[in-house]
Each structure stands twice: as C-alpha cells, then as structure tokens.
Amino acid sequence: MAWDELLIVCPYAEPKGDVHPVLAAAASEVDADSSDDLQWLIFRSNEDVSTLELSRIDFDFCSRSFSAEETFKPEAQWEMIEDDGASVIVPAE
Numbered sequence: 001m002a003w004d005e006l007l008i009v010c011p012y013a014e015p016k017g018d019v020h021p022v023l024a025a026a027a028s029e030v031d032a033d034s035s036d037d038l039q040w041l042i043f044r045s046n047e048d049v050s051t052l053e054l055s056r057i058d059f060d061f062c063s064r065s066f067s068a069e070e071t072f073k074p075e076a077q078w079e080m081i082e083d084d085g086a087s088v089i090v091p092a093e
Contacts, residue, residue, distance in 0.1 A: 001050060003043040006072040010062035011036050019071060022049050056086070063088045 007023045026049040041052045077092035
C-alpha cells in the first residue's frame with residue numbers, strides 16, 4: 001500500500017496538536033488503554049487510513065519516547081536497536 005503519512009499510537013497515548021484530521025479520527029478509534037503489549041501504526045493515503053495493530057513483543061515502536069504529535073513520511077529512516085530480546089524501532093537521527 002502506498003501511503004503519505006504514518007502516525008504511531010502507543011499505549012495510553014493520545015495524539016494531540018497538529019495531526020491530519022483523518023489520522024486523529026483513526027487514532028481516537030484505537031483503544032490505546034487496552035494493553036501495554038500493543039501498538040498501532042496508522043497509515044494515511046490522502047483521506048484514507050489503514051490501521052495496523054501490532055504486538056510489541058518482537059518489534060517495538062513505543063519503547064523510546066517521541067511525540068504523539070509527530071508523524072512520519074515514507075522516506076523516514078528507522079533504526080533497530082536490540083533490547084532484551086526485542087527489536088526496538090526508532091526514528092534515525
């Protein structure tokens with residue numbers, strides 16, 4: 001799927017501020033308070049969104065802090081850091 005923007009929703013987080021309205025609407029439908037073990041990747045393509053619910057056990061986008069208002073473009077670079085047997089995925093700096 002081609003996409004324009006990614007929002008990562010971590011447990012107990014709520015996006016606020018300046019995120020695209022369709023991302024904010026999709027994030028509000030996620031039950032981020034349901035489990036510490038889940039994370040949600042919400043992909044926006046124009047006005048359409050797709051939400052991917054992932055376990056944090058093998059690949060964790062939520063272990064390092066970044067702003068819930070931050071979104072990512074397709075060209076964003078990512079790093080994988082091994083941490084206690086899990087792969088922590090963080091934006092490259």
